[in-house]
Amino acid sequence: MQRNTLGLVHTFLERHVKPGAFCIDATAGRGRDTALLCQLAGRKGRVLAFDVQPEAVAQTRALLAKEGLEAEVVLDSHSHMADYADKGTADCIVFNFGRLPGGDPKIFTTAKTSIPAIDAGLTLLAPSGVMCLALYYGGENGYEEKNAVLSHLKSINDRAFTVLSCDWLNRPNDPPMPIFIWKE
Numbered sequence: 369m370q371r372n373t374l375g376l377v378h379t380f381l382e383r384h385v386k387p388g389a390f391c392i393d394a395t396a397g398r399g400r401d402t403a404l405l406c407q408l409a410g411r412k413g414r415v416l417a418f419d420v421q422p423e424a425v426a427q428t429r430a431l432l433a434k435e436g437l438e439a440e441v442v443l444d445s446h447s448h449m450a451d452y453a454d455k456g457t458a459d460c461i462v463f464n465f466g467r468l469p470g471g472d473p474k475i476f477t478t479a480k481t482s483i484p485a486i487d488a489g490l491t492l493l494a495p496s497g498v499m500c501l502a503l504y505y506g507g508e509n510g511y512e513e514k515n516a517v518l519s520h521l522k523s524i525n526d527r528a529f530t531v532l533s534c535d536w537l538n539r540p541n542d543p544p545m546p547i548f549i550w551k552e
């Protein structure tokens with residue numbers, strides 16, 4: 369396993385996402401997470417992906433086409449994800465916050481939509497469903513989203529969900545934090 373956030377998140381996904389699963393990639397970006405979810409869920413699974421940037425939707429669709437994979441890639445905010453799926457049906461939801469690599473550095477996720485999106489995702493999770501988040505901060509993003517999301521996650525009902533937050537304590541340059549949530 370790669371000792372970085374993406375490596376940890378992908379190892380977690382490989383362990384939890386089974387063939388036939390219904391998965392949501394809340395931040396499609398360049399499509400790498402969407403592609404992994406498609407591979408893990410397989411032909412009988414369903415993968416729904418969101419991004420607010422047409423460039424990201426196009427990049428994700430192009431990657432899927434190149435790899436012979438299929439997903440519903442939607443140009444919409446992840447805060448609207450409950451309009452696209454039934455409550456209690458998602459096996460796995462992935463958030464990779466921050467900005468589109470190589471894209472406009474001024475467009476990035478913000479607490480204003482990230483927190484409603486997390487809450488919408490929690491309502492969509494099936495029993496034993498999982499959510500994983502890579503929480504970027506510093507640089508153009510600043511610390512507002514990180515602080516608001518962490519504070520919000522602390523308020524989640526501990527009888528309904530387990531929330532594990534990890535931090536790279538001795539690494540420089542604000543590496544993203546991996547966060548894992550299990551629905552009981």
Ligand SMILES: C[S@@+](CC[C@H](N)C(=O)[O-])C[C@H]1O[C@@H](n2cnc3c(N)ncnc32)[C@H](O)[C@@H]1O
Pocket residue numbers: 394395396397398399400401402418419420421424444445446447464465466467468469475476477478481482
């Ligand atoms: C770090 S990138 C995601 C990387 C991606 N998962 C991958 O594998 O390449 C973050 C993405 O979140 C998108 N984003 C920002 N605000 C959003 C929102 N409200 N809803 C959905 N996507 C959003 C950005 O456009 C950007 O493409």
